[in-house]
Structures are given as structure tokens and as C-alpha cells.
Amino acid sequence: MYETAITLERVTKRYAGHTAVRSLDLTIPRGGIFGLLGPNGAGKSTTIRMIMNMLVADEGRITLFGGEPASRDLSARIGYLPEERGLYKKMQVLEQLIFLGETKGLPRRRARELSGQWLARLGLSDWAARRVEDLSKGMQQKVQFIGALLHEPELVVLDEPFSGLDPVNSQVMKDVVVEMARQGRTVLFSTHIMEQAEKMCDRVAIIARGEKLVDGRLADVKRADGDRHVALAFHRNREAAARVLGDRSLVARTDDYGASAEVTLAPQASGDALLEALLGAGVGISRFELVEPSLQSIFIAKVGADAATAPALEESRA
């Protein structure tokens, strides 16, 4: 049995005007959930398409399943949900799933059997004979999700799987993903929604502008940045608190949520100094705690607030 599901070595992909992915190294071990995080246009979809061998890297090497060069011959072992969802609109849901299963090498009968089970599990049994175009967007997304998993792949690659889903459906799909990881399969998914990644991922990599910024176990990533973060809540004199938090010698960054805030300490400052300053200014403090940073704050600190909101120029072209 192999140890690493996916390895990228110094992979570079250029498009006519720019470099989408720059000398990217990535190791994704077998089993567990790996989150590929990054703002829009970071090169996530390009990376995933290269892993799927849909795009060919200009430089570097990509291997799967412990050393096999990425190729379409491996497609039967991989389940893929592209960022751009698409189904045959005029086809019946069940027929569609059977067809998708067949393209992954499943015998027709087996594909029919599994499709029925999955439709029942995701509550779509009543829709099996309906045309895809009659389904709501969320339901279509679930159908396509089933299509990617039908052949019980050992590696599942999901590009923004939760975007556009309501909380209930999002929960259902999350449960499926977690269960797959528990069965020993490898899940790679990309997202720019940090809360989701924080709850699900064993490992994460953050990329921006085609380059890797952070990579590792989620716990390690958080610890590397630990003891520099303070969770705060105030009940009095918030204006004074804002003045103290604006002091750049104490505080590097603030995520202000109104009644509470998450603060990143400035390099030379300590938690004690900040607490003193706040008390001295007469702020009424109801919470002061040194915490592990949220993925969101790490992400924003690493990527920079400007990049997080940059337009999705690259991905629409990729």
C-alpha cells in the first residue's frame, strides 16, 4: 500500500499572460481530508486540473498513488467534482448516474444498483425518473456529487464542493465526505470558506498567486502561529478599546466582530502588555484569552486582505 496519494514536485503552469501555478510542491498522504485553500484566482482549480491530468504542467512532476505518473488511466480510482458543475439537462437523474458510473468503468447493473442506494441516502429517490433540468440547483449538485463517488474511488477530488449549498445540504455532503475519509479514502477539496475547512481538514495548504504559503497538519499550522493571538470581549468603553487596539506597537491586526474581536499581537508585544493597556484605558473586559488562531485569521494574515477579495480573473480563464 502506498503512503502518499498525491505528490507535486516543483510544478509550474503558465498561461499566455501570466503564471497560474509557480513551482508548487505538495504532498498529500493517503487517507484523511486535505484542504487546498486560497483566494479566488490563487491557482486552486489549475492545480486540481493538473492532478486530474486535464491540463499538462509546463514544468515539474505529478504522481499519484505512491509514484504513478498522473494519467487518465487512473481515472477509475479517482472521483472528481469540477468547480463548474454540469450534467446533461435533458437526461433522467437515474440514467445520468448510470452513465457517469459506466464512464468510470462500472458495469451497468452495478451502476444502477449503487445509484439507487445513493439516491435513497441523499433523499432523492423520488426524483430518480425526473429530468435533471426539473431539479433545483442544490439537488443537481447532489446528483453530481453522487456521480463523482459512485464508483467508490480511493481518491476524491472536490473543487469547491460546498459552494452554493444551503446549510442542510451542506451538512449532508459534509457527512459523506467525513465518512469516506474514515473508510481510509483520500479526500482533496478546495475551498475559500475557512470555517468549513477548519472543521473538516486533517491537513491544509494555503496557496495564493500560484505559490504555496502554508502547508501541514492543521494542528501544526495553528501551533506555529500560536500564543500570538488573543480573543477579546468587551462590555464597557468600546471606544477606548478601539484606540488601544489601533496601537501598532501592541497589535499587528484586529478582526473586529463588534462585541468581540480576535487580535494578533505585534512582534515585540506580549499579552500582558496588551491587558495592561486595556485596563489602563478603562475598558470593561469580559473575556481575555490567549488562543490558537482561527484558520480564517491565519489565512488573512498570510494572504493579505487585499488578495482575499481580488477578482477571480485567473480561474475564469483557466
Added chain:
Amino acid sequence: MHKVWAVIRREFVERVRTRTFLLSTLLFPALMIGLTVLPVLLDRRAKAPKRVVVLDGATGEAGTRVADGLAAAKRTGSNGGARYSVTRLVAGTDLEARRDSLVRHVGVGSEGEGLDGVLVITDDAITTGKIPYYGANVGSPQDMRRLETEVQTALRLERLRRAGIDPFVAMPALRPIDLQAQKVSGGATTGESGDASFILAYAMSFLLYMALLLYGNQVMTSVVEEKSSRISEVLMGSMRPFQLLLGKVIGVGAVGLVQLAVWAGTAMALTRFRTQLAGLFGVAPDSLRTMPIPEVSPGLLAVFLLFFVLGFLFYASLYAAVGSTCSTVQETQQASVPVTMTIAVGLILMFSLFGEPNSSLARLLSLLPPFAPFMTPVRHALVKLSPMELGLSALALAAGVVAVAWVAGQIYRTGILMHGRRASLREVWRWLRAG
């Protein structure tokens, strides 16, 4: 192969299920039956014989003969009555005055009243063969030809008599001949009539042309639709572009074959069951005009089918490649012009070269994949080609199919992921080299 088969099945089943397919498949046979039966039925409806006056200004029996000939003419159809109701009037001294007074009655009043036409027979007319006819309805070429034939037969007899020749001796001598062409190749008769195989080859070229325009285009549209519905990326994650392309071309091609087979089957059934069909509508079997079924040897048919299938694969792959460079169906209309033009050129070359099927140009074209599907079957029907030449042509075409399918797959694999605009030629070239 399992995947290709899945694509073929999907294309076929989803297409055959549509209402459009059902309609277009059944409409054509209905139209064919209609076109066969309707003229006869319409003809039968005009029950009243045409009232024709033969104005006889000729000496001797000429006028009588024409009048008798017309009176004996039967209407087509199982229970056809007399076609004309004929009155012979002797012109007397003032033929023109008589004629004018008769013409005044032509086309007057409702049906059954007045006259339908006046035929003027004079000695002069018998000599020159120019017979004046003043008719209410002279627009139908078919009606006029019938009248002409009747008058001609009567006047031939009269002319022979005037020349002092016994018509019963002369008429058999004047019987028209029918050339019975037999195709000979390599010193042995093939048992096919030259006509039949040629007509079939010719029909096959046309059929290929039609099939390409209809179904080749469908392949292209289907590729574009897959792109715009974004399912192409899911499929690309599961199979090679070549597999998808192959399945699509074969799937759509199979739909086309079914449709063509239904149509051709109807045409054949119409001929074979002519009697029953005629009985159904109560008309005489002979009055139904149907297509002749050419007698062709299985060997020749096999050659035709081979080139038909290869030709379809060749051009359908090209269409698929064009489709993958476009984002909308409208764009394909323009982008596919070069392919459509090449097909048209192939057909035109086939027409212009069947006078000289063994010319060096014709031989060369048979070896060029884009033109071989049109040239080779027709040439083979005209002058049986040597197995060597036939084989070379088929081989060149097959190699062409593989090459085009590869190139198309290459274009497809990149083009299918591109959205929003049409690829430029330079980009397409880059995609090809990247493969």
C-alpha cells in the same frame, strides 16, 4: 471500450427518444406515400372527361382518326373512364371563322359546360407537325404530353397511309429500342446492369452528402452543448478525449443510419407492396410511380457501405473538432464552413469527373481522404476498379480517419475546457503541438 460503448449508448438512446427524431423519421415516409398516391387520387377526382372539339379541315380520314384516337384514350386508374369527350366538326369553307366561334366557348361557364379545348387539324398541319390547340388549361405539361402522344399516334398512321405504306407493316418497324446495358469487367459479365450500379453509386454520394450535413452537424452541436452545459469537464475526468469523440461520432452515426434505413426501407416497401398500396387507395397499381430498386451485387454494395461509413467517420470527426473550438452553436455555423465546403467540393468533383473515371485526376482524388468517399464508389460502379486501387483508396481513407480522429482528439482535449470565446487558428495549432 466499455466507456466508448457507454457514450454510444447514451448518444443513441437520448436522441432516438426525442420527439424531433420520431417526427422526422416518420414524416418522410408519410410524405413519400403521399407523393406516390396523391397525384393519382387527385387525377381521379377530376371525373368529367375533357370536352374537346376536333375541327377537321384536312382531306381524307386524318380528323376522324385523331378524334377516334382521343375518344379511345382512357383515364389512368383502376376504373378509369374516357379521358376526352370528343366531337368532330368539319371545318367547311371558312375554317378560321369556325374556329373563332368555337374558341369563344372554351373555358366558359362552370365545369361541365362550355368546351375545354379546340384542336385544329389541317393538311398543312399534318405535313409540318404543328397542330394548334386552343385549351382552357394548357399549363400542365403532363396533360399536354398525353394529348400530344394521342394526336401523334393518330397522325403517324395517317401520314404512313398518305405515303402509301401499310401501317401494319411500318409500325412494328418503328418500334423504339431500349439499350440493355450489361456491365462487363475483365471480360466477364457481372450480371449487373450498368445503369443500376451507377445510379446506386450516385445515390450513395448524395446520401453521404445529406448524412454529413444532417448528422455531422449534430455531432458538432452536441459537442458544443456538452461544453456549454459544462459536463465535458466531468467526462474528461473519466475518459480520453478520443474515446468521447469516437463514441459520439458512432452514436450519432448510428442514429443517422437508423433514420436512413427507415427511409430507404419505406422506399423499397413502397415498390414491393405497390399492388397492396394501390388496393388500399383503390387505384390501379400501374398508375403509382415508384422508385426502381436497383439490382446490385453484394460485393459492390459492401464497397459502397465501406466508403460511406469511413467517409462519415472522417467528416464527423472534423465536425467534432470544429465544435470543440466554439462556445456557442452560432459560432459553429461560421467555423464549420471550411468542412462543409470541402464536402461540397467532393460532390462537385464527383459530378464533373464521371465522364472520365479513369483520368489521372480522378485516380489521384480517389487517394485523397477528403474526396475518396465521393470518388471511389462512383468510379468503381463505372469501371470496376482493380482490388489494388480499391484497397489503396480504402487504406488511404482509413489512415485519414485515424489521423483526423487523433487531431480532433487533440483539439478536443484543450478546446473542451475553454469557454467564452472561439479559439483562434494559432491557438489550435499550439494545442496540436502540445500533444
